[in-house]
Amino acid sequence: MIANPTLSTFDETNIFFDRAADRLKLADGVRELLRRPWRELTVSVPVRMDDGRIEVFTGYRIQHNGARGPYKGGVRFHPAANLDEVRTLASLMTWKTALVDLPYGGAKGGVQCDPYKMSQGELNRLTRRYTINIEHLIGITRDIPAPDLGTNSQTMAWMMDAYSQIHGYTPGIVTGKPVELGGSVGRDSATGRGVVYVMTEMAKDMRMSVEGGRVVVQGFGQVGSWTVRLASEMGCNIVGVSDISGAVYSPSGIDVDRLFRHKQETGTVTGFPGADRLTNEELLEIECDFLIPAAIERVIHAKNAPKIKAAVILEAANHPITPEADEILNDRGIPIMPDILVNAGGVVVSYFEWSQNLYQQHWEADRVSEELSKIMTRAYGAVRDTKKREGITYREAAFLIGIKRVAHVTELRGFI
Ligand code: NAD
Secondary structure (H helix, E strand, C coil): CCCCCCCCCCHHHHHHHHHHHHHCCHHHCCCCHHHHCEEEEEEEEEEEECCCCCCCEEEEEEEEEEECCEEEEEEECCCCCHHHHHHHHHHHHHHHHHCCCCCCEEEEEEEECHHHHHHHHHHHHHHHHHHHCCCCCCEECCCCCCCCCCCHHHHHHHHHHHHHHHHCCCCHHHHCCCCCHHHCHHHHHHHHHHHHHHHHHCCCCCCCCCCCCEEEEECCCCCHHHHHHHHHCCCCCCEEEECCCEECCCCCCCEEEEHHHHHHHCCCCCCCCCCEEHHHHHHCCEEEEEEEECCCCCCCCCCHHHCCCCEEEECCCCCCCCCCHHHHHCCCCEECCCCCHCCCCHHHHHHHHHHHHHHHHHHHHCHHHHHHHHHHHHHHHHHHHHHHHCCCCCCHHHHHHHHHHHHHHHHHHHHH
C-alpha cells in the first residue's frame, strides 16, 4: 500500500468532497458541517482470550451525518481499523446513502483486531462487549450497524443478541443477519449483485460487451466472491482473482465453480491448479476490460496507476484509489466508477431488511433483486447524466448528487 504519507484517508476523501462542494458553491458553514463527523466514540473492548489472558481491543463507532435519517454503516474487524479509517468510511456512507436516495445518514464502526487469528468464542465475546459499549448510541431509529470487512452474518447475530438482552428482541438493530433471525434473502449477494448491475449499465453506455469481457477481481470475500460468481454467470471471462494470500491468473479464463471448490477445500484461492500465481500488486496490472478492486483501501496509488491496463475500473471496495491515482487514471482516460455507487447494493438491501423487520414482512428473492436493480439503475443513470451535463468524472458526479441532497435536507431541517 503506497499512499501520500502527508494525507490521511479522511483527508483524501475530503479532496473528493471539496471538489463537489466547490462546484455546488456550498456556504462555508454548511461545508464545515458536512465535512466533519457529528459524533465519534472510541471504546475499550476487553476480551477473555481462550488461553485465559485478557486482551483489550480498541473499537469505534462514528456517526458522520444524520440529516437524512438514522445513521447506517458497517462494522469492520481489521488490524488496521483506526479512527481515521472509520471516519473515512463513515463519510462515504453519508454520500452513498444520499446518492442511492435511502432515508439514512452515514456511520461506520470498527474494532482493531485480526479476526482471522481469533477463535469463534473470542470473536463472539469481542462482538458482545463492543456492542454493549456502543449500545447507547445505536437504535432502530438512531443507528443501524451491518457487516463489513472481517465481519459477517454470524457477527450480526451476536450483535443483535447482545442488544436484545438489554432492549428485548430487536432484529432491526442490525442488518446482514442470518435469514432465520430476520435477515433478508439476497443480502449476502447484494453488494456483488449491485456491482454487476452497474457494470452492465456502464458497458451498455460504453458499447463494451459484458459477455466475454475479461474481469479481474481483487478480494474474494463477501463482495469479491459474489462479484466473481455473478459476473461469470453473465458470461464474463474471469481472468484474475485474489485474496490476502495472493492472486491467480489465467488469460484463457478461470473455471469459477472449480475455484469456489478449491477455496472451500484449502481456504484460499492461491494454489488453484492450472492458473499462474501472481502477487496482489501484479494482479492489478493485468490487461483486462473490467478491473474490480473488492478488498481494502488505497490499493491503486501514484506508483501503480500509470501501469494499470484495464479499460474501466469499478470500485467495489471502499476508497481503493487514492486521489493522486484518480488524477493519473483520469488523465489516461480510464473511466472509474466510484465506490459510493458501485458497492451501494449492500446498503440498499440492508434498507430492505430493516424495512422488513419494522413491518414484520418477508420478501421473496425475486422482489429483492428487482427492487435492487431499480435503485441501482436509477442511481447509475443519475450519475451518468450528471457527468455528461457537467463535463466531469463519474466520481465527481456521484459526490455532487450525494452532497447536494444532504445539503438540501440540512437546510430544510433548519440545523443552521
Ligand atoms: P471480507 O472480509 O468478506 O473479504 C475481504 C477479502 O479481501 C478477503 O478475500 C481477504 O482475503 C481479502 N483481503 C484482505 N486484505 C487484503 C489485502 N491486503 N490484499 C488483498 N486482498 C485482501 O470483506 P467484504 O465484506 O467483502 O469487503 C470488501 C470491501 O468491500 C471493503 O472495502 C468493504 O468496505 C467493501 N464493502 C463491503 C460491503 C458488504 O456488504 N460486505 C458493502 C459495501 C462495501
